[in-house]
Amino acid sequence: MDTEADLFYRQLPKVELHAHLNGSVSFETMETLMKRKPHLNIEHSMTAIRRGQRRSLDECFQVFKVIHQLVDSEEDILMVAKAVIQDFAADGVKYLELRSTPREVTETGLTKQRYIETVLEAIRQCKQEEVDIDVRFLVAVDRRHGPVVAMETVKLAEDFLLSSDGVVVGLDLSGDPTVGHGKDLLSALENAKNCGLKLALHLSEVPSQRDESELLLNLPPDRIGHGTFLHPEVGGSDSLVDKVCKQNIPIEMCLTSNVKGQTVPSYDKHHFQYWYKRGHPCVLCTDDKGVFCTDLSQEYQLAASTFGLTREAVWMLSQQAIGYTFAPEPIKQRLEKKWAELKQQILQKHFGLMQTIADIQQDHKMRTHFDLMQTIADIQQLQIYSWVTKSEAAEPLYLISVLMTVALVWQPNEEFVFSGLRVKAPTRASRGQSCELRQGSTPVCLRELPLMLLPPSLWASQHKRSGAPTATHLSLMKIVEVPPSGPCVTGRDVGRV
Ligand SMILES: CNc1ncnc2c1ncn2[C@@H]1O[C@H](COP(=O)(O)O)[C@@H](O)[C@H]1O
Missing domain, CATH: 3.20.20.140 (Metal-dependent hydrolases)
Incomplete structure (x- = not known):
């Protein structure tokens, strides 16, 4: 798949x-x-x-x-x-x-x-x-x-x-x-x-x-x-x-x-x-x-x-x-043009979700706790959950970002289940704070996630160092691109433990 x-x-x-x-x-x-x-x-x-x-x-x-x-x-x-x-x-x-x-x-x-x-x-x-x-x-x-x-x-x-x-x-x-x-x-x-x-x-x-x-x-x-x-x-x-x-x-x-x-x-x-x-x-x-x-x-x-x-x-x-x-030069120019046209379609489509999440995270830093609690509703309105579906696309980068966006607005230490993944909110939503994620009973510890978008490659290498599960472990978690018609709200994968 x-x-x-x-x-x-x-x-x-x-x-x-x-x-x-x-x-x-x-x-x-x-x-x-x-x-x-x-x-x-x-x-x-x-x-x-x-x-x-x-x-x-x-x-x-x-x-x-x-x-x-x-x-x-x-x-x-x-x-x-x-x-x-x-x-x-x-x-x-x-x-x-x-x-x-x-x-x-x-x-x-x-x-x-x-x-x-x-x-x-x-x-x-x-x-x-x-x-x-x-x-x-x-x-x-x-x-x-x-x-x-x-x-x-x-x-x-x-x-x-x-x-x-x-x-x-x-x-x-x-x-x-x-x-x-x-x-x-x-x-x-x-x-x-x-x-x-x-x-x-x-x-x-x-x-x-x-x-x-x-x-x-x-x-x-x-x-x-x-x-x-x-x-x-x-x-x-x-x-x-x-x-x-x-x-x-x-x-x-x-x-x-x-x-x-x-x-x-x-x-x-x-x-x-x-x-x-x-x-x-x-x-x-x-x-x-x-x-x-x-x-x-x-x-x-x-x-x-x-x-x-x-x-x-x-x-x-x-x-x-x-x-x-x-x-010859004219062919190179034609190819350059093709790349420029496709860049809009391909690179930005794949970056779109990441950017949105980054914006939300940036917003969070400005808000009070009350606002943060409110933001969970905003997030639902932004329909992030609907991007997390049972589809085949699974980029850990996106997954973790979404998870952390949710975790940031949760009560400290509170746990919730997200697509079968048990997530514990960080005690302090600040840079450098570690956050605990579990898959089944296996804890998955990732540092500094709340404020960064981690490329899968880096994530994989971090895993190697920390001995935690590999990237594919979490790839059970699926995220798809935003449907062109606009996403629908479900939020069905999220619930308190
Ligand atoms: C692995 N690295 C390599 N180093 C050097 N030459 C290689 C090669 N890989 C392939 N060939 C060259 O390509 C021929 C097969 O395709 P063609 O029959 O020509 O289409 C091989 O016989 C060899 O001469």
Whole structure:
């Protein structure tokens, strides 16, 4: 069931800049592919790394080999590319730069030229079918295939740059980072740059790539993929960080991919934190949403909860990504306009309730006790209770704020039941005063709540520190947005103990 937060992150307009086509195939599309080729005996466990699972990077690359067996004809590529684009659109992605390595398969007659043409056909069909997403394509060079193939791929990419009506915009360098050295690919990459292809290069995805990154950063690339081991705290160097910062090169960050592929030990250790704190351009991406079982909404939500980003900051993060796309200026302007229009609808809708409660709390500080008692009636008139319903939306932030608004006007120490939660009013309704909440017989202690709106991420981290129940514990408590028709008063969940 979707929570209010899920809804927000899905509705958030997003830009996806690091997505490998064959790594982005959904469970459902995979199912169709498996049915088409039953003789391969491929199961889902061979194409995806599920929740809680981890693999070595090497094992991840084995997964791609399996997927490539399933996707080996023009027919497959068309289906997969269309499905992937539709998935991204359904996840609220408004602009997508898809990347893929052109392959030839003798048995099916697939050539690299036809491979790219088929992906472009999928993009064209989606556009014709008015799928709400702008899609561009990056031709990928697989580093494992060496300099000759790299040069051929660049030539192919250059041809499409000139003939694809702006859909092919750049070149990606990817593939198993433990194989080969970037110095052998330098000429091909220079050629690509000189002919106007934008460069999105996987850099320092593993620790051993320091020298290579030094070299490739001189090109310089237009964006960096992963950049996991660039900074000195993880074995990179100040010189690498200086180069990236001076040239202001955006970094594509793929949290789940890095954690599941074990190049990063845990979400909270992700290098997003390092770069984001410095104000460096960062863009959240999925990498391989099919293989790593994620989507871009989830990646934003994860980043926000792990690093305590406010909704405003999340919005900024997604909006700034427009500037890092390889799209021409008019497209960027169109996207900016779209973001501005949606901001009214989405951000303010989700902030509306919070603001109202903050106003009420502000009011409380001014009032006498009598007024406060009166305010409970006002609150009912403002129909806050009706926002607390049995619906699916459950943001602890809102819940606690509402609870505390009620608690503030209650007699000190008095208890009441609120949607099954036993709440004890604070003895003094002042900042810094702790307040006791119980779920069943379990006390939940949260400090300083009366006067602050606590983001779920912070709340979760407080819980970790205090050992109290997790945020999901209280997510049984539901709050929905204000219905457009105006809420109705119920108050039925509130009663004295
Ligand atoms: C996990 N991190 C990663 N690091 C480096 N390269 C990756 C990758 N994830 C995917 N690829 C590259 O993308 C190919 C699959 O999509 P396409 O067949 O091109 O659409 C992989 O074979 C690999 O070359």
